[in-house]
Amino acid sequence: MGFMDLHVHSSCSDGILSPTQIITAAVEAGVETIALCDHDTVAGVADAHHAGKRTGVCVIPGVELSVAFHQYQDVHLLGYGIDTKAPQLLAQLEMFARRRATRNQEIVAAVNKRLTTEGKGPLDSSEVRALAEGVIGRPHIGRALMARGYVNDLQQAFDQYLVPCNVPKYYWPMADALATIHAVGGVAVLAHPTTVSTDQQALNELITELQTLGLDGLEVYNNLASETDMLFLQGLARRLGLLVTAGSDFHGTANGEQIGKGRGGIRFSDALLPPLAALAAQRAADR
Numbered sequence: 001m002g003f004m005d006l007h008v009h010s011s012c013s014d015g016i017l018s019p020t021q022i023i024t025a026a027v028e029a030g031v032e033t034i035a036l037c038d039h040d041t042v043a044g045v046a047d048a049h050h051a052g053k054r055t056g057v058c059v060i061p062g063v064e065l066s067v068a069f070h071q072y073q074d075v076h077l078l079g080y081g082i083d084t085k086a087p088q089l090l091a092q093l094e095m096f097a098r099r100r101a102t103r104n105q106e107i108v109a110a111v112n113k114r115l116t117t118e119g120k121g122p123l124d125s126s127e128v129r130a131l132a133e134g135v136i137g138r139p140h141i142g143r144a145l146m147a148r149g150y151v152n153d154l155q156q157a158f159d160q161y162l163v164p165c166n167v168p169k170y171y172w173p174m175a176d177a178l179a180t181i182h183a184v185g186g187v188a189v190l191a192h193p194t195t196v197s198t199d200q201q202a203l204n205e206l207i208t209e210l211q212t213l214g215l216d217g218l219e220v221y222n223n224l225a226s227e228t229d230m231l232f233l234q235g236l237a238r239r240l241g242l243l244v245t246a247g248s249d250f251h252g253t254a255n256g257e258q259i260g261k262g263r264g265g266i267r268f269s270d271a272l273l274p275p276l277a278a279l280a281a282q283r284a285a286d287r
């Protein structure tokens, strides 16, 4: 048995480490399999894959999509085993990148308005870009505010500026997200399910419905779930026959965050991998 981590972010989205550095960190942590799941981009997968080949770390290509479903916004869907060169996927991701760029400009403009009323100098979007290597999001605007000394940490940046000045994101419609992941040979897994709702009955109904739409699995072991949540999700996955996955949601931004370790220091066994790999292989064969 070995250890894995199926939810890791790199500097291609809002993580700190480059894809290559992630592999080094995985080696140091004794993690044999990782899935790179950047927000709305697969740009880091090739580098991670190459570094993985050199060091013996198995890299599963992944992505984390922000999806809307019914009244729920920002439902996170993980796609595993996707063909990261598929034009159908890349075209959709590019469209999202363009929308995101417009949104970032609008958020920076709103933040600047607020800064001006406080008698502080406005941010230039180049300052934000300089702090990002790939997909830019609110955390990068927050880091720019920190660099200016306007806030002490990212949480304060969100509380004082990024929440009040937020501009809604464009979300994937759930049906499109599931169809796209499947069409490019992937397996669709609901990330940190208790962030969608903490009400067990609501989650039960939602996940049952999502399964009829094509959802393949639940990220049962994740950083945002309590032990009780994980037991509930484990039971739900077993009852519905959904795959069970596990990941840290490592960004490298918070103190003590470690690749391959979840809340309370739990590690993720790669005994969960074979059913996921089998379904991904079947999906790839069905294309």
Ligand code: AMP
Binding pocket: 014, 136, 137, 138, 139, 154, 155, 158, 159, 163, 169
């Ligand atoms: P964005 O996709 O640009 O809206 O940025 C979303 C990211 O910002 C999330 O993945 C979190 O890492 C972070 N975030 C969102 N809301 C908050 C909040 N209220 N406090 C701290 N971090 C947040």
Ligand code: MN
Binding pocket: 009, 014, 039, 251
């Ligand atoms: Mn993130």
Ligand code: MN
Binding pocket: 064, 076, 191, 192
């Ligand atoms: Mn997420």
Ligand code: MN
Binding pocket: 007, 009, 064, 249
């Ligand atoms: Mn994530």
